[in-house]
Amino acid sequence: MDPRVIELPALFRTILVKGIIINFRAHKSAATYREIWTEEGSPLLINTQGLGDKTATLLGDEYQVEIAMRYGQPSVEEKLRKLHNAGTNNLIVIPLYPQYSGSTNGSTFDAVAKALQKFRWVPNLKFVSHYYDQPAYIQAIADSVKSHWDTFGRAQKLIMSFHGVPKKYITKGDPYQQQCQATALAIAKKLALKDDEWMLVFQSRFGAQEWLQPYCDETLKSLPAQGIKSVDMICPGFSADCLETLEEIEGENKEYFMKAGGEDYRYISCLNDSPAHAALMADIVHQHSQT
Numbered sequence: 001m002d003p004r005v006i007e008l009p010a011l012f013r014t015i016l017v018k019g020i021i022i023n024f025r026a027h028k029s030a031a032t033y034r035e036i037w038t039e040e041g042s043p044l045l046i047n048t049q050g051l052g053d054k055t056a057t058l059l060g061d062e063y064q065v066e067i068a069m070r071y072g073q074p075s076v077e078e079k080l081r082k083l084h085n086a087g088t089n090n091l092i093v094i095p096l097y098p099q100y101s102g103s104t105n106g107s108t109f110d111a112v113a114k115a116l117q118k119f120r121w122v123p124n125l126k127f128v129s130h131y132y133d134q135p136a137y138i139q140a141i142a143d144s145v146k147s148h149w150d151t152f153g154r155a156q157k158l159i160m161s162f163h164g165v166p167k168k169y170i171t172k173g174d175p176y177q178q179q180c181q182a183t184a185l186a187i188a189k190k191l192a193l194k195d196d197e198w199m200l201v202f203q204s205r206f207g208a209q210e211w212l213q214p215y216c217d218e219t220l221k222s223l224p225a226q227g228i229k230s231v232d233m234i235c236p237g238f239s240a241d242c243l244e245t246l247e248e249i250e251g252e253n254k255e256y257f258m259k260a261g262g263e264d265y266r267y268i269s270c271l272n273d274s275p276a277h278a279a280l281m282a283d284i285v286h287q288h289s290q291t
């Protein structure tokens with residue numbers, strides 16, 4: 001029901017979410033979550049917690065690191081309360097979405113502001129709007145691709161899949177598409193890829209309106225007929241593996257590609273709780289601690 005995610009007037013949003021999404025999608029969604037669930041719980045939560053712990057180790061005693069979920073648990077409010085009780089006076093918020101979209105980073109800002117409304121205290125606050133072009137981020141992604149190539153060999157094409165948003169969000173001023181393109185180009189450059197050796201696509205289209213193109217699913221269905229039989233898949237817009245990567249990219253889209261005549265489809269994991277990812281987070285914190 002977040003108006004930043006579904007940009008419709010309240011009445012239409014309610015009809016869409018409570019009338020259509022909950023009735024037609026909840027069952028399928030629960031089944032797909034069951035497919036990716038691990039003994040320890042949600043991959044998104046475990047990977048994010050691991051990243052938080054490793055970042056805390058790198059930052060040392062001067063900092064306290066807490067991870068929170070935009071929706072669900074642990075909540076932003078719960079973690080802000082914990083930080084407040086610990087005497088925190090300087091707060092740095094990093095939404096774990098490298099490319100800014102109102103539907104993610106903007107919405108995270110809303111969650112922090114809304115939670116703080118319940119507090120008398122408001123700390124010194126730094127909000128990291130995006131980090132799509134940070135050299136350490138581009139390097140970490142490129143290194144994860146290289147290390148995958150070293151182990152499994154190299155496919156004909158590297159497909160970089162970013163989460164989609166309705167095209168209308170961009171025409172209204174969201175910088176998300178431009179930031180995804182800049183990230184993808186920087187990764188391709190770092191890997192010295194020729195133009196025909198990589199591609200940017202957008203996944204997760206939902207509903208009837210036009211979303212950002214090219215669509216991931218349609219692209220994968222069409223590539224084998226163009227002679228592309230092997231692909232490496234990466235999702236640089238996701239910090240941690242989750243439903244959108246493990247089920248949608250590693251599962252569903254692999255099936256589309258193989259059914260269309262593809263032969264080799266390899267998914268390269270998100271940065272998750274890798275040392276390079278924790279170092280990137282610590283780097284961002286240090287940059288925002290100085291000013």
Ligand SMILES: C=CC1=C(C)c2cc3[nH]c(cc4nc(cc5[nH]c(cc1n2)c(C)c5CCC(=O)O)C(CCC(=O)O)=C4C)c(C)c3C=C
Nearest residue numbers: 005029044097101103104163164165166206237242243244
């Ligand atoms: C229909 C509107 C949605 C837009 C626009 C959207 C943008 C968007 N989302 C992410 C990242 C994640 N989304 C996740 C879950 C999720 N997102 C939507 C809808 C929109 N997202 C739904 C309905 C759900 C629930 C899952 C489902 O039923 O498909 C998650 C969490 C996945 C998990 O493992 O829990 C992430 C992460 C981005 C980056 C983005 C636009 C930039």
Ligand SMILES: [Fe+2]
Nearest residue numbers: 005163204244
């Ligand atoms: Fe989403």
Ligand SMILES: [Fe+2]
Nearest residue numbers: 163203204244
């Ligand atoms: Fe999605």
